[in-house]
Amino acid sequence: MVVAVLQYGFLPLALPAFSSESLLDKDMVQSAKDKQNPAVESHEWLGKLKELGQELNRDKAGLIGVVLITALVLMAFFAPTISPHDPTEQDLTARLAPPVWYEKGSWNHLLGTDHLGRDVLSRSIHGSRVSLLVGAAVVLLAGGFGVVMGLIAGYLGGRTDAFIMRWIDTQVAFPGLLLALIILAVIGPSLTTVVIVLSLNGWMVFGRMTRGAVLAVRQTPYVEAAEIVGCRWPRVIFRHILPNLTSPLLTLAILEFARIVLAEAALSFLGLGIQPPATSWGLDVAVGKNYMFMAWWLVTIPGSAIAVTVLAINLVASWLRLISDPQEREKQFARHMASKLRRHMKLETRKEPVSS
Amino acid sequence: MTAAPEAPLLEVEDLRVYFYTRAGVVQGARGVSFSVHQGETLGIVGESGSGKSVSVQAVMGLIHAPGCIEGGDIRYKGRSLLDTAGRKTQRIVRGKEISMIFQDPMTSLNPVFTVGTQITEVLRHHLNMDWTEAHRRAKELLELVDINAPEKRLKQYPHELSGGMRQRVMIAISLACEPQLLIADEPTTALDVTVQAQILELLTDLQQRLNVSVILITHDLGIVAQLCHRVAVMYAGRIIEVGTADEIFANPIHPYTRGLLNATPRLDVVTERMVSIEGVPPNLISPPRGCAFSPRCAKADNACDKAQSLTDIGENRQVCCWREASK
């Protein structure tokens, strides 16, 4: 039952109407915007996609974010194919080679090599796999658990609510790094450790947010109607309350994704996460720090990768928050129309509209 | 009740207000024209979506994105309120000479300021009074709207007052600068019936004592019967009938007005079943070019699909229906 609950629990999280946007093929986004595509017009799904494509067009920041994320996902997926070298392949003759635009650089190693002669570009490409994988796994695990806890606490109230909230308070107060060290001592550092540690540290925010949202939605008449009709509480929670929480939850999930990427990098940097010879951006930064003044690219390239990823995620999250709130969406449309009107009217020299 | 002098105080001519939404362009007001004279109370009656609130919001300059005044003119004492050059005077006129009472007294008062602060703010801003003078005047205003113990009330916060009291405070604020025109947008809809009766008494009393013109927006025909001299009935963004209150109720001409009067239950008349108007109002994103009421009208025919206009059919009487106008 728990498995079913977990499955059903984050199914709406994973597949609300427009969440697939951020994981889409670049081609599909393009074809949605391409009016010549004779798509199956009557299909509701495709219509929504087109609409989203238009929304994206209006919000340039969101567009950049989506494009970057898509590129990252593709890069991670096709990493073995597109990276020029094996990331663990050492070439001691070409240690600390600089990137291609330097005198001593070569096209063989576009972004240089590290102290063991491993290609920085390939390591960065493979590093994206780790970051995205950890991010997705933690968000799903921590998010799933946190959302279910929040739903139960918010809906059942009383002692259950009090118990869960105090549990959350206690766990939040516990220092995350200490927890990481303890678990590390027990299990030993690895990718699994990172996922476990970050999940244990990350579910509370989902729990709290969900509980707050549930408290608000619980008062609405349609939830009361479901109860009066005779629905039992699992049905009320998962069929009525949860689907109406997808917008704030989705935004939270995406922002947490960004935070997890950073946290993973930090853990690996401290040596508590990914171990060599595996690659991770954080690990690369840690290793490269020793050579910072001789070979700046060892730190900068993975560091920039982290920054760009987190930035892209944040842009997408802002855009998603915008379009999931109908009022915000209308306001943005209105601003777009207003600027269009102003341009139109400057050409026609009409009376300015009385809208301040 | 009062004779109307020549020049109207406020004149709205062919006002068009459009809202640009993702779903399309919503035509909130499609060519609204009316006028208000000194000392008279004009009632604008309509249901949701008729455009009554939108029209007066345009007068007060409250139309913001995504709304836009696309056409027409609003003239107060002969001067246009839509002229961009006169923005500064308009800010003085709105609030001082034209003021507004809103529907929901719960949310129209700022909860973090005392009642006294909110009244004196208006006085100090528009009339440049100093604190003592403003305070004294605020007390006078509260007495004017029949609030007992005004000294005590000035120091209270909105949440300490009941709904009826809050609405009285709102009326006091709107009367602070002795406006010539008062716009009341459904002032009693959010109140209980007995409290509504109290507020209506107050408004009747004020109407007789101060010579202020009032535009009263409402969907309740009973309130219109009590307070208004003239009535304009709106449907789907247009005014479809205008006349004095007595005439409109005694002899409604437009089929919508007749339907509305039939559908309003009266305590002094017993009917077996309630009467309604079949159908629903039209979508204002693509309103029909002809009469918007024709889908619901029993007497509609092809001629109703042509554009209709508000035509004079007698003294102070206008109707927007070619069939009725030609009688």
Next chain:
Amino acid sequence: MTPSAREAPLVRVENLSVYFNAGRAGFWGQKQLRVHAVEGLGFDIFPGETLGLVGESGSGKSTTGRAILGRVPVSEGRIFFRGEEISHADREKNRQLSKHMQLVFQDPYASLNPRMKIVDIVAEPLLVHGRVKRPKEAVETVSRLLERVGLPPDALDRYPHAFSGGQRQRVGIARAIALKPEFIVADEPVSALDVSIRAQVVNLLQDLQAEFGIAYLFIAHDLAVVRHISHRIAIMYAGKIVELAPRALIYDRPVHPYTQALLSAVPVPDPPVQRARKRIIYAGEPPNPLEPPPGCRFQSRCPFVDRHCVQNAPPLTEREAGQWAACWNC
């Protein structure tokens, strides 16, 4: 359809009181504050009849309806349904009872789940109580229900936001009658609708009553609307019933001063008549629900109040056949 008074009542409320906790007062928090939402209520609803429950905000009318449905806990008194006591029914019992009593909500815009299709919304009661195993099997029943309430058949696959207020209210009614309940609490079902379509919903409810024999508790604040559908009307003020009478008597010969004020406060849409009316307007405020006075609750506004009224709460006494009023001085 006038009910026979000799029939057993479908719903009986006896001395019902509902209090809500509202925090603590006093320096040490020793005094528990309670909102006296409803106090000492007693009435019967017979099968197939409509009892109109009229009152202003704070009168306790919504609380009464919710208490009968088991949504708010009963503090004192008893509620009976078909002779069986249901005052302290547990969750499972309430679930069973929901097959027999339902609720129509006030706000048509918020009472339908925006993420569910109409067919799912109306089929839910059937699904939850085991009449069908999967929503697909309920499609035919739902189509018939939608047709009965006057909605087009293509409404099945659409979402609530595609419909107007009046249509959404019909969906709510279809959902409420899906299991053919014997009793429906209609909590201000037309207050949020335009005047010209209120009649559509009220007439629909009347027709359904004639066809299925459903009894209604019709809660409203507007005496004009309640008139057409109610057989008897109860007027509530500050948590108590002040007058209970058959429809004709309430409008023609109201006894209680509050009823008279309420009737007088509704403006008549006819200028000469309205201006000529003698309007009864009582100043004053309703009592504080945290500390209601020991005597009559209307004392702060009543023109006939005397010392007796201040100390002693008047009971509901029968004046004429079927007309009950709670007042010492009238």
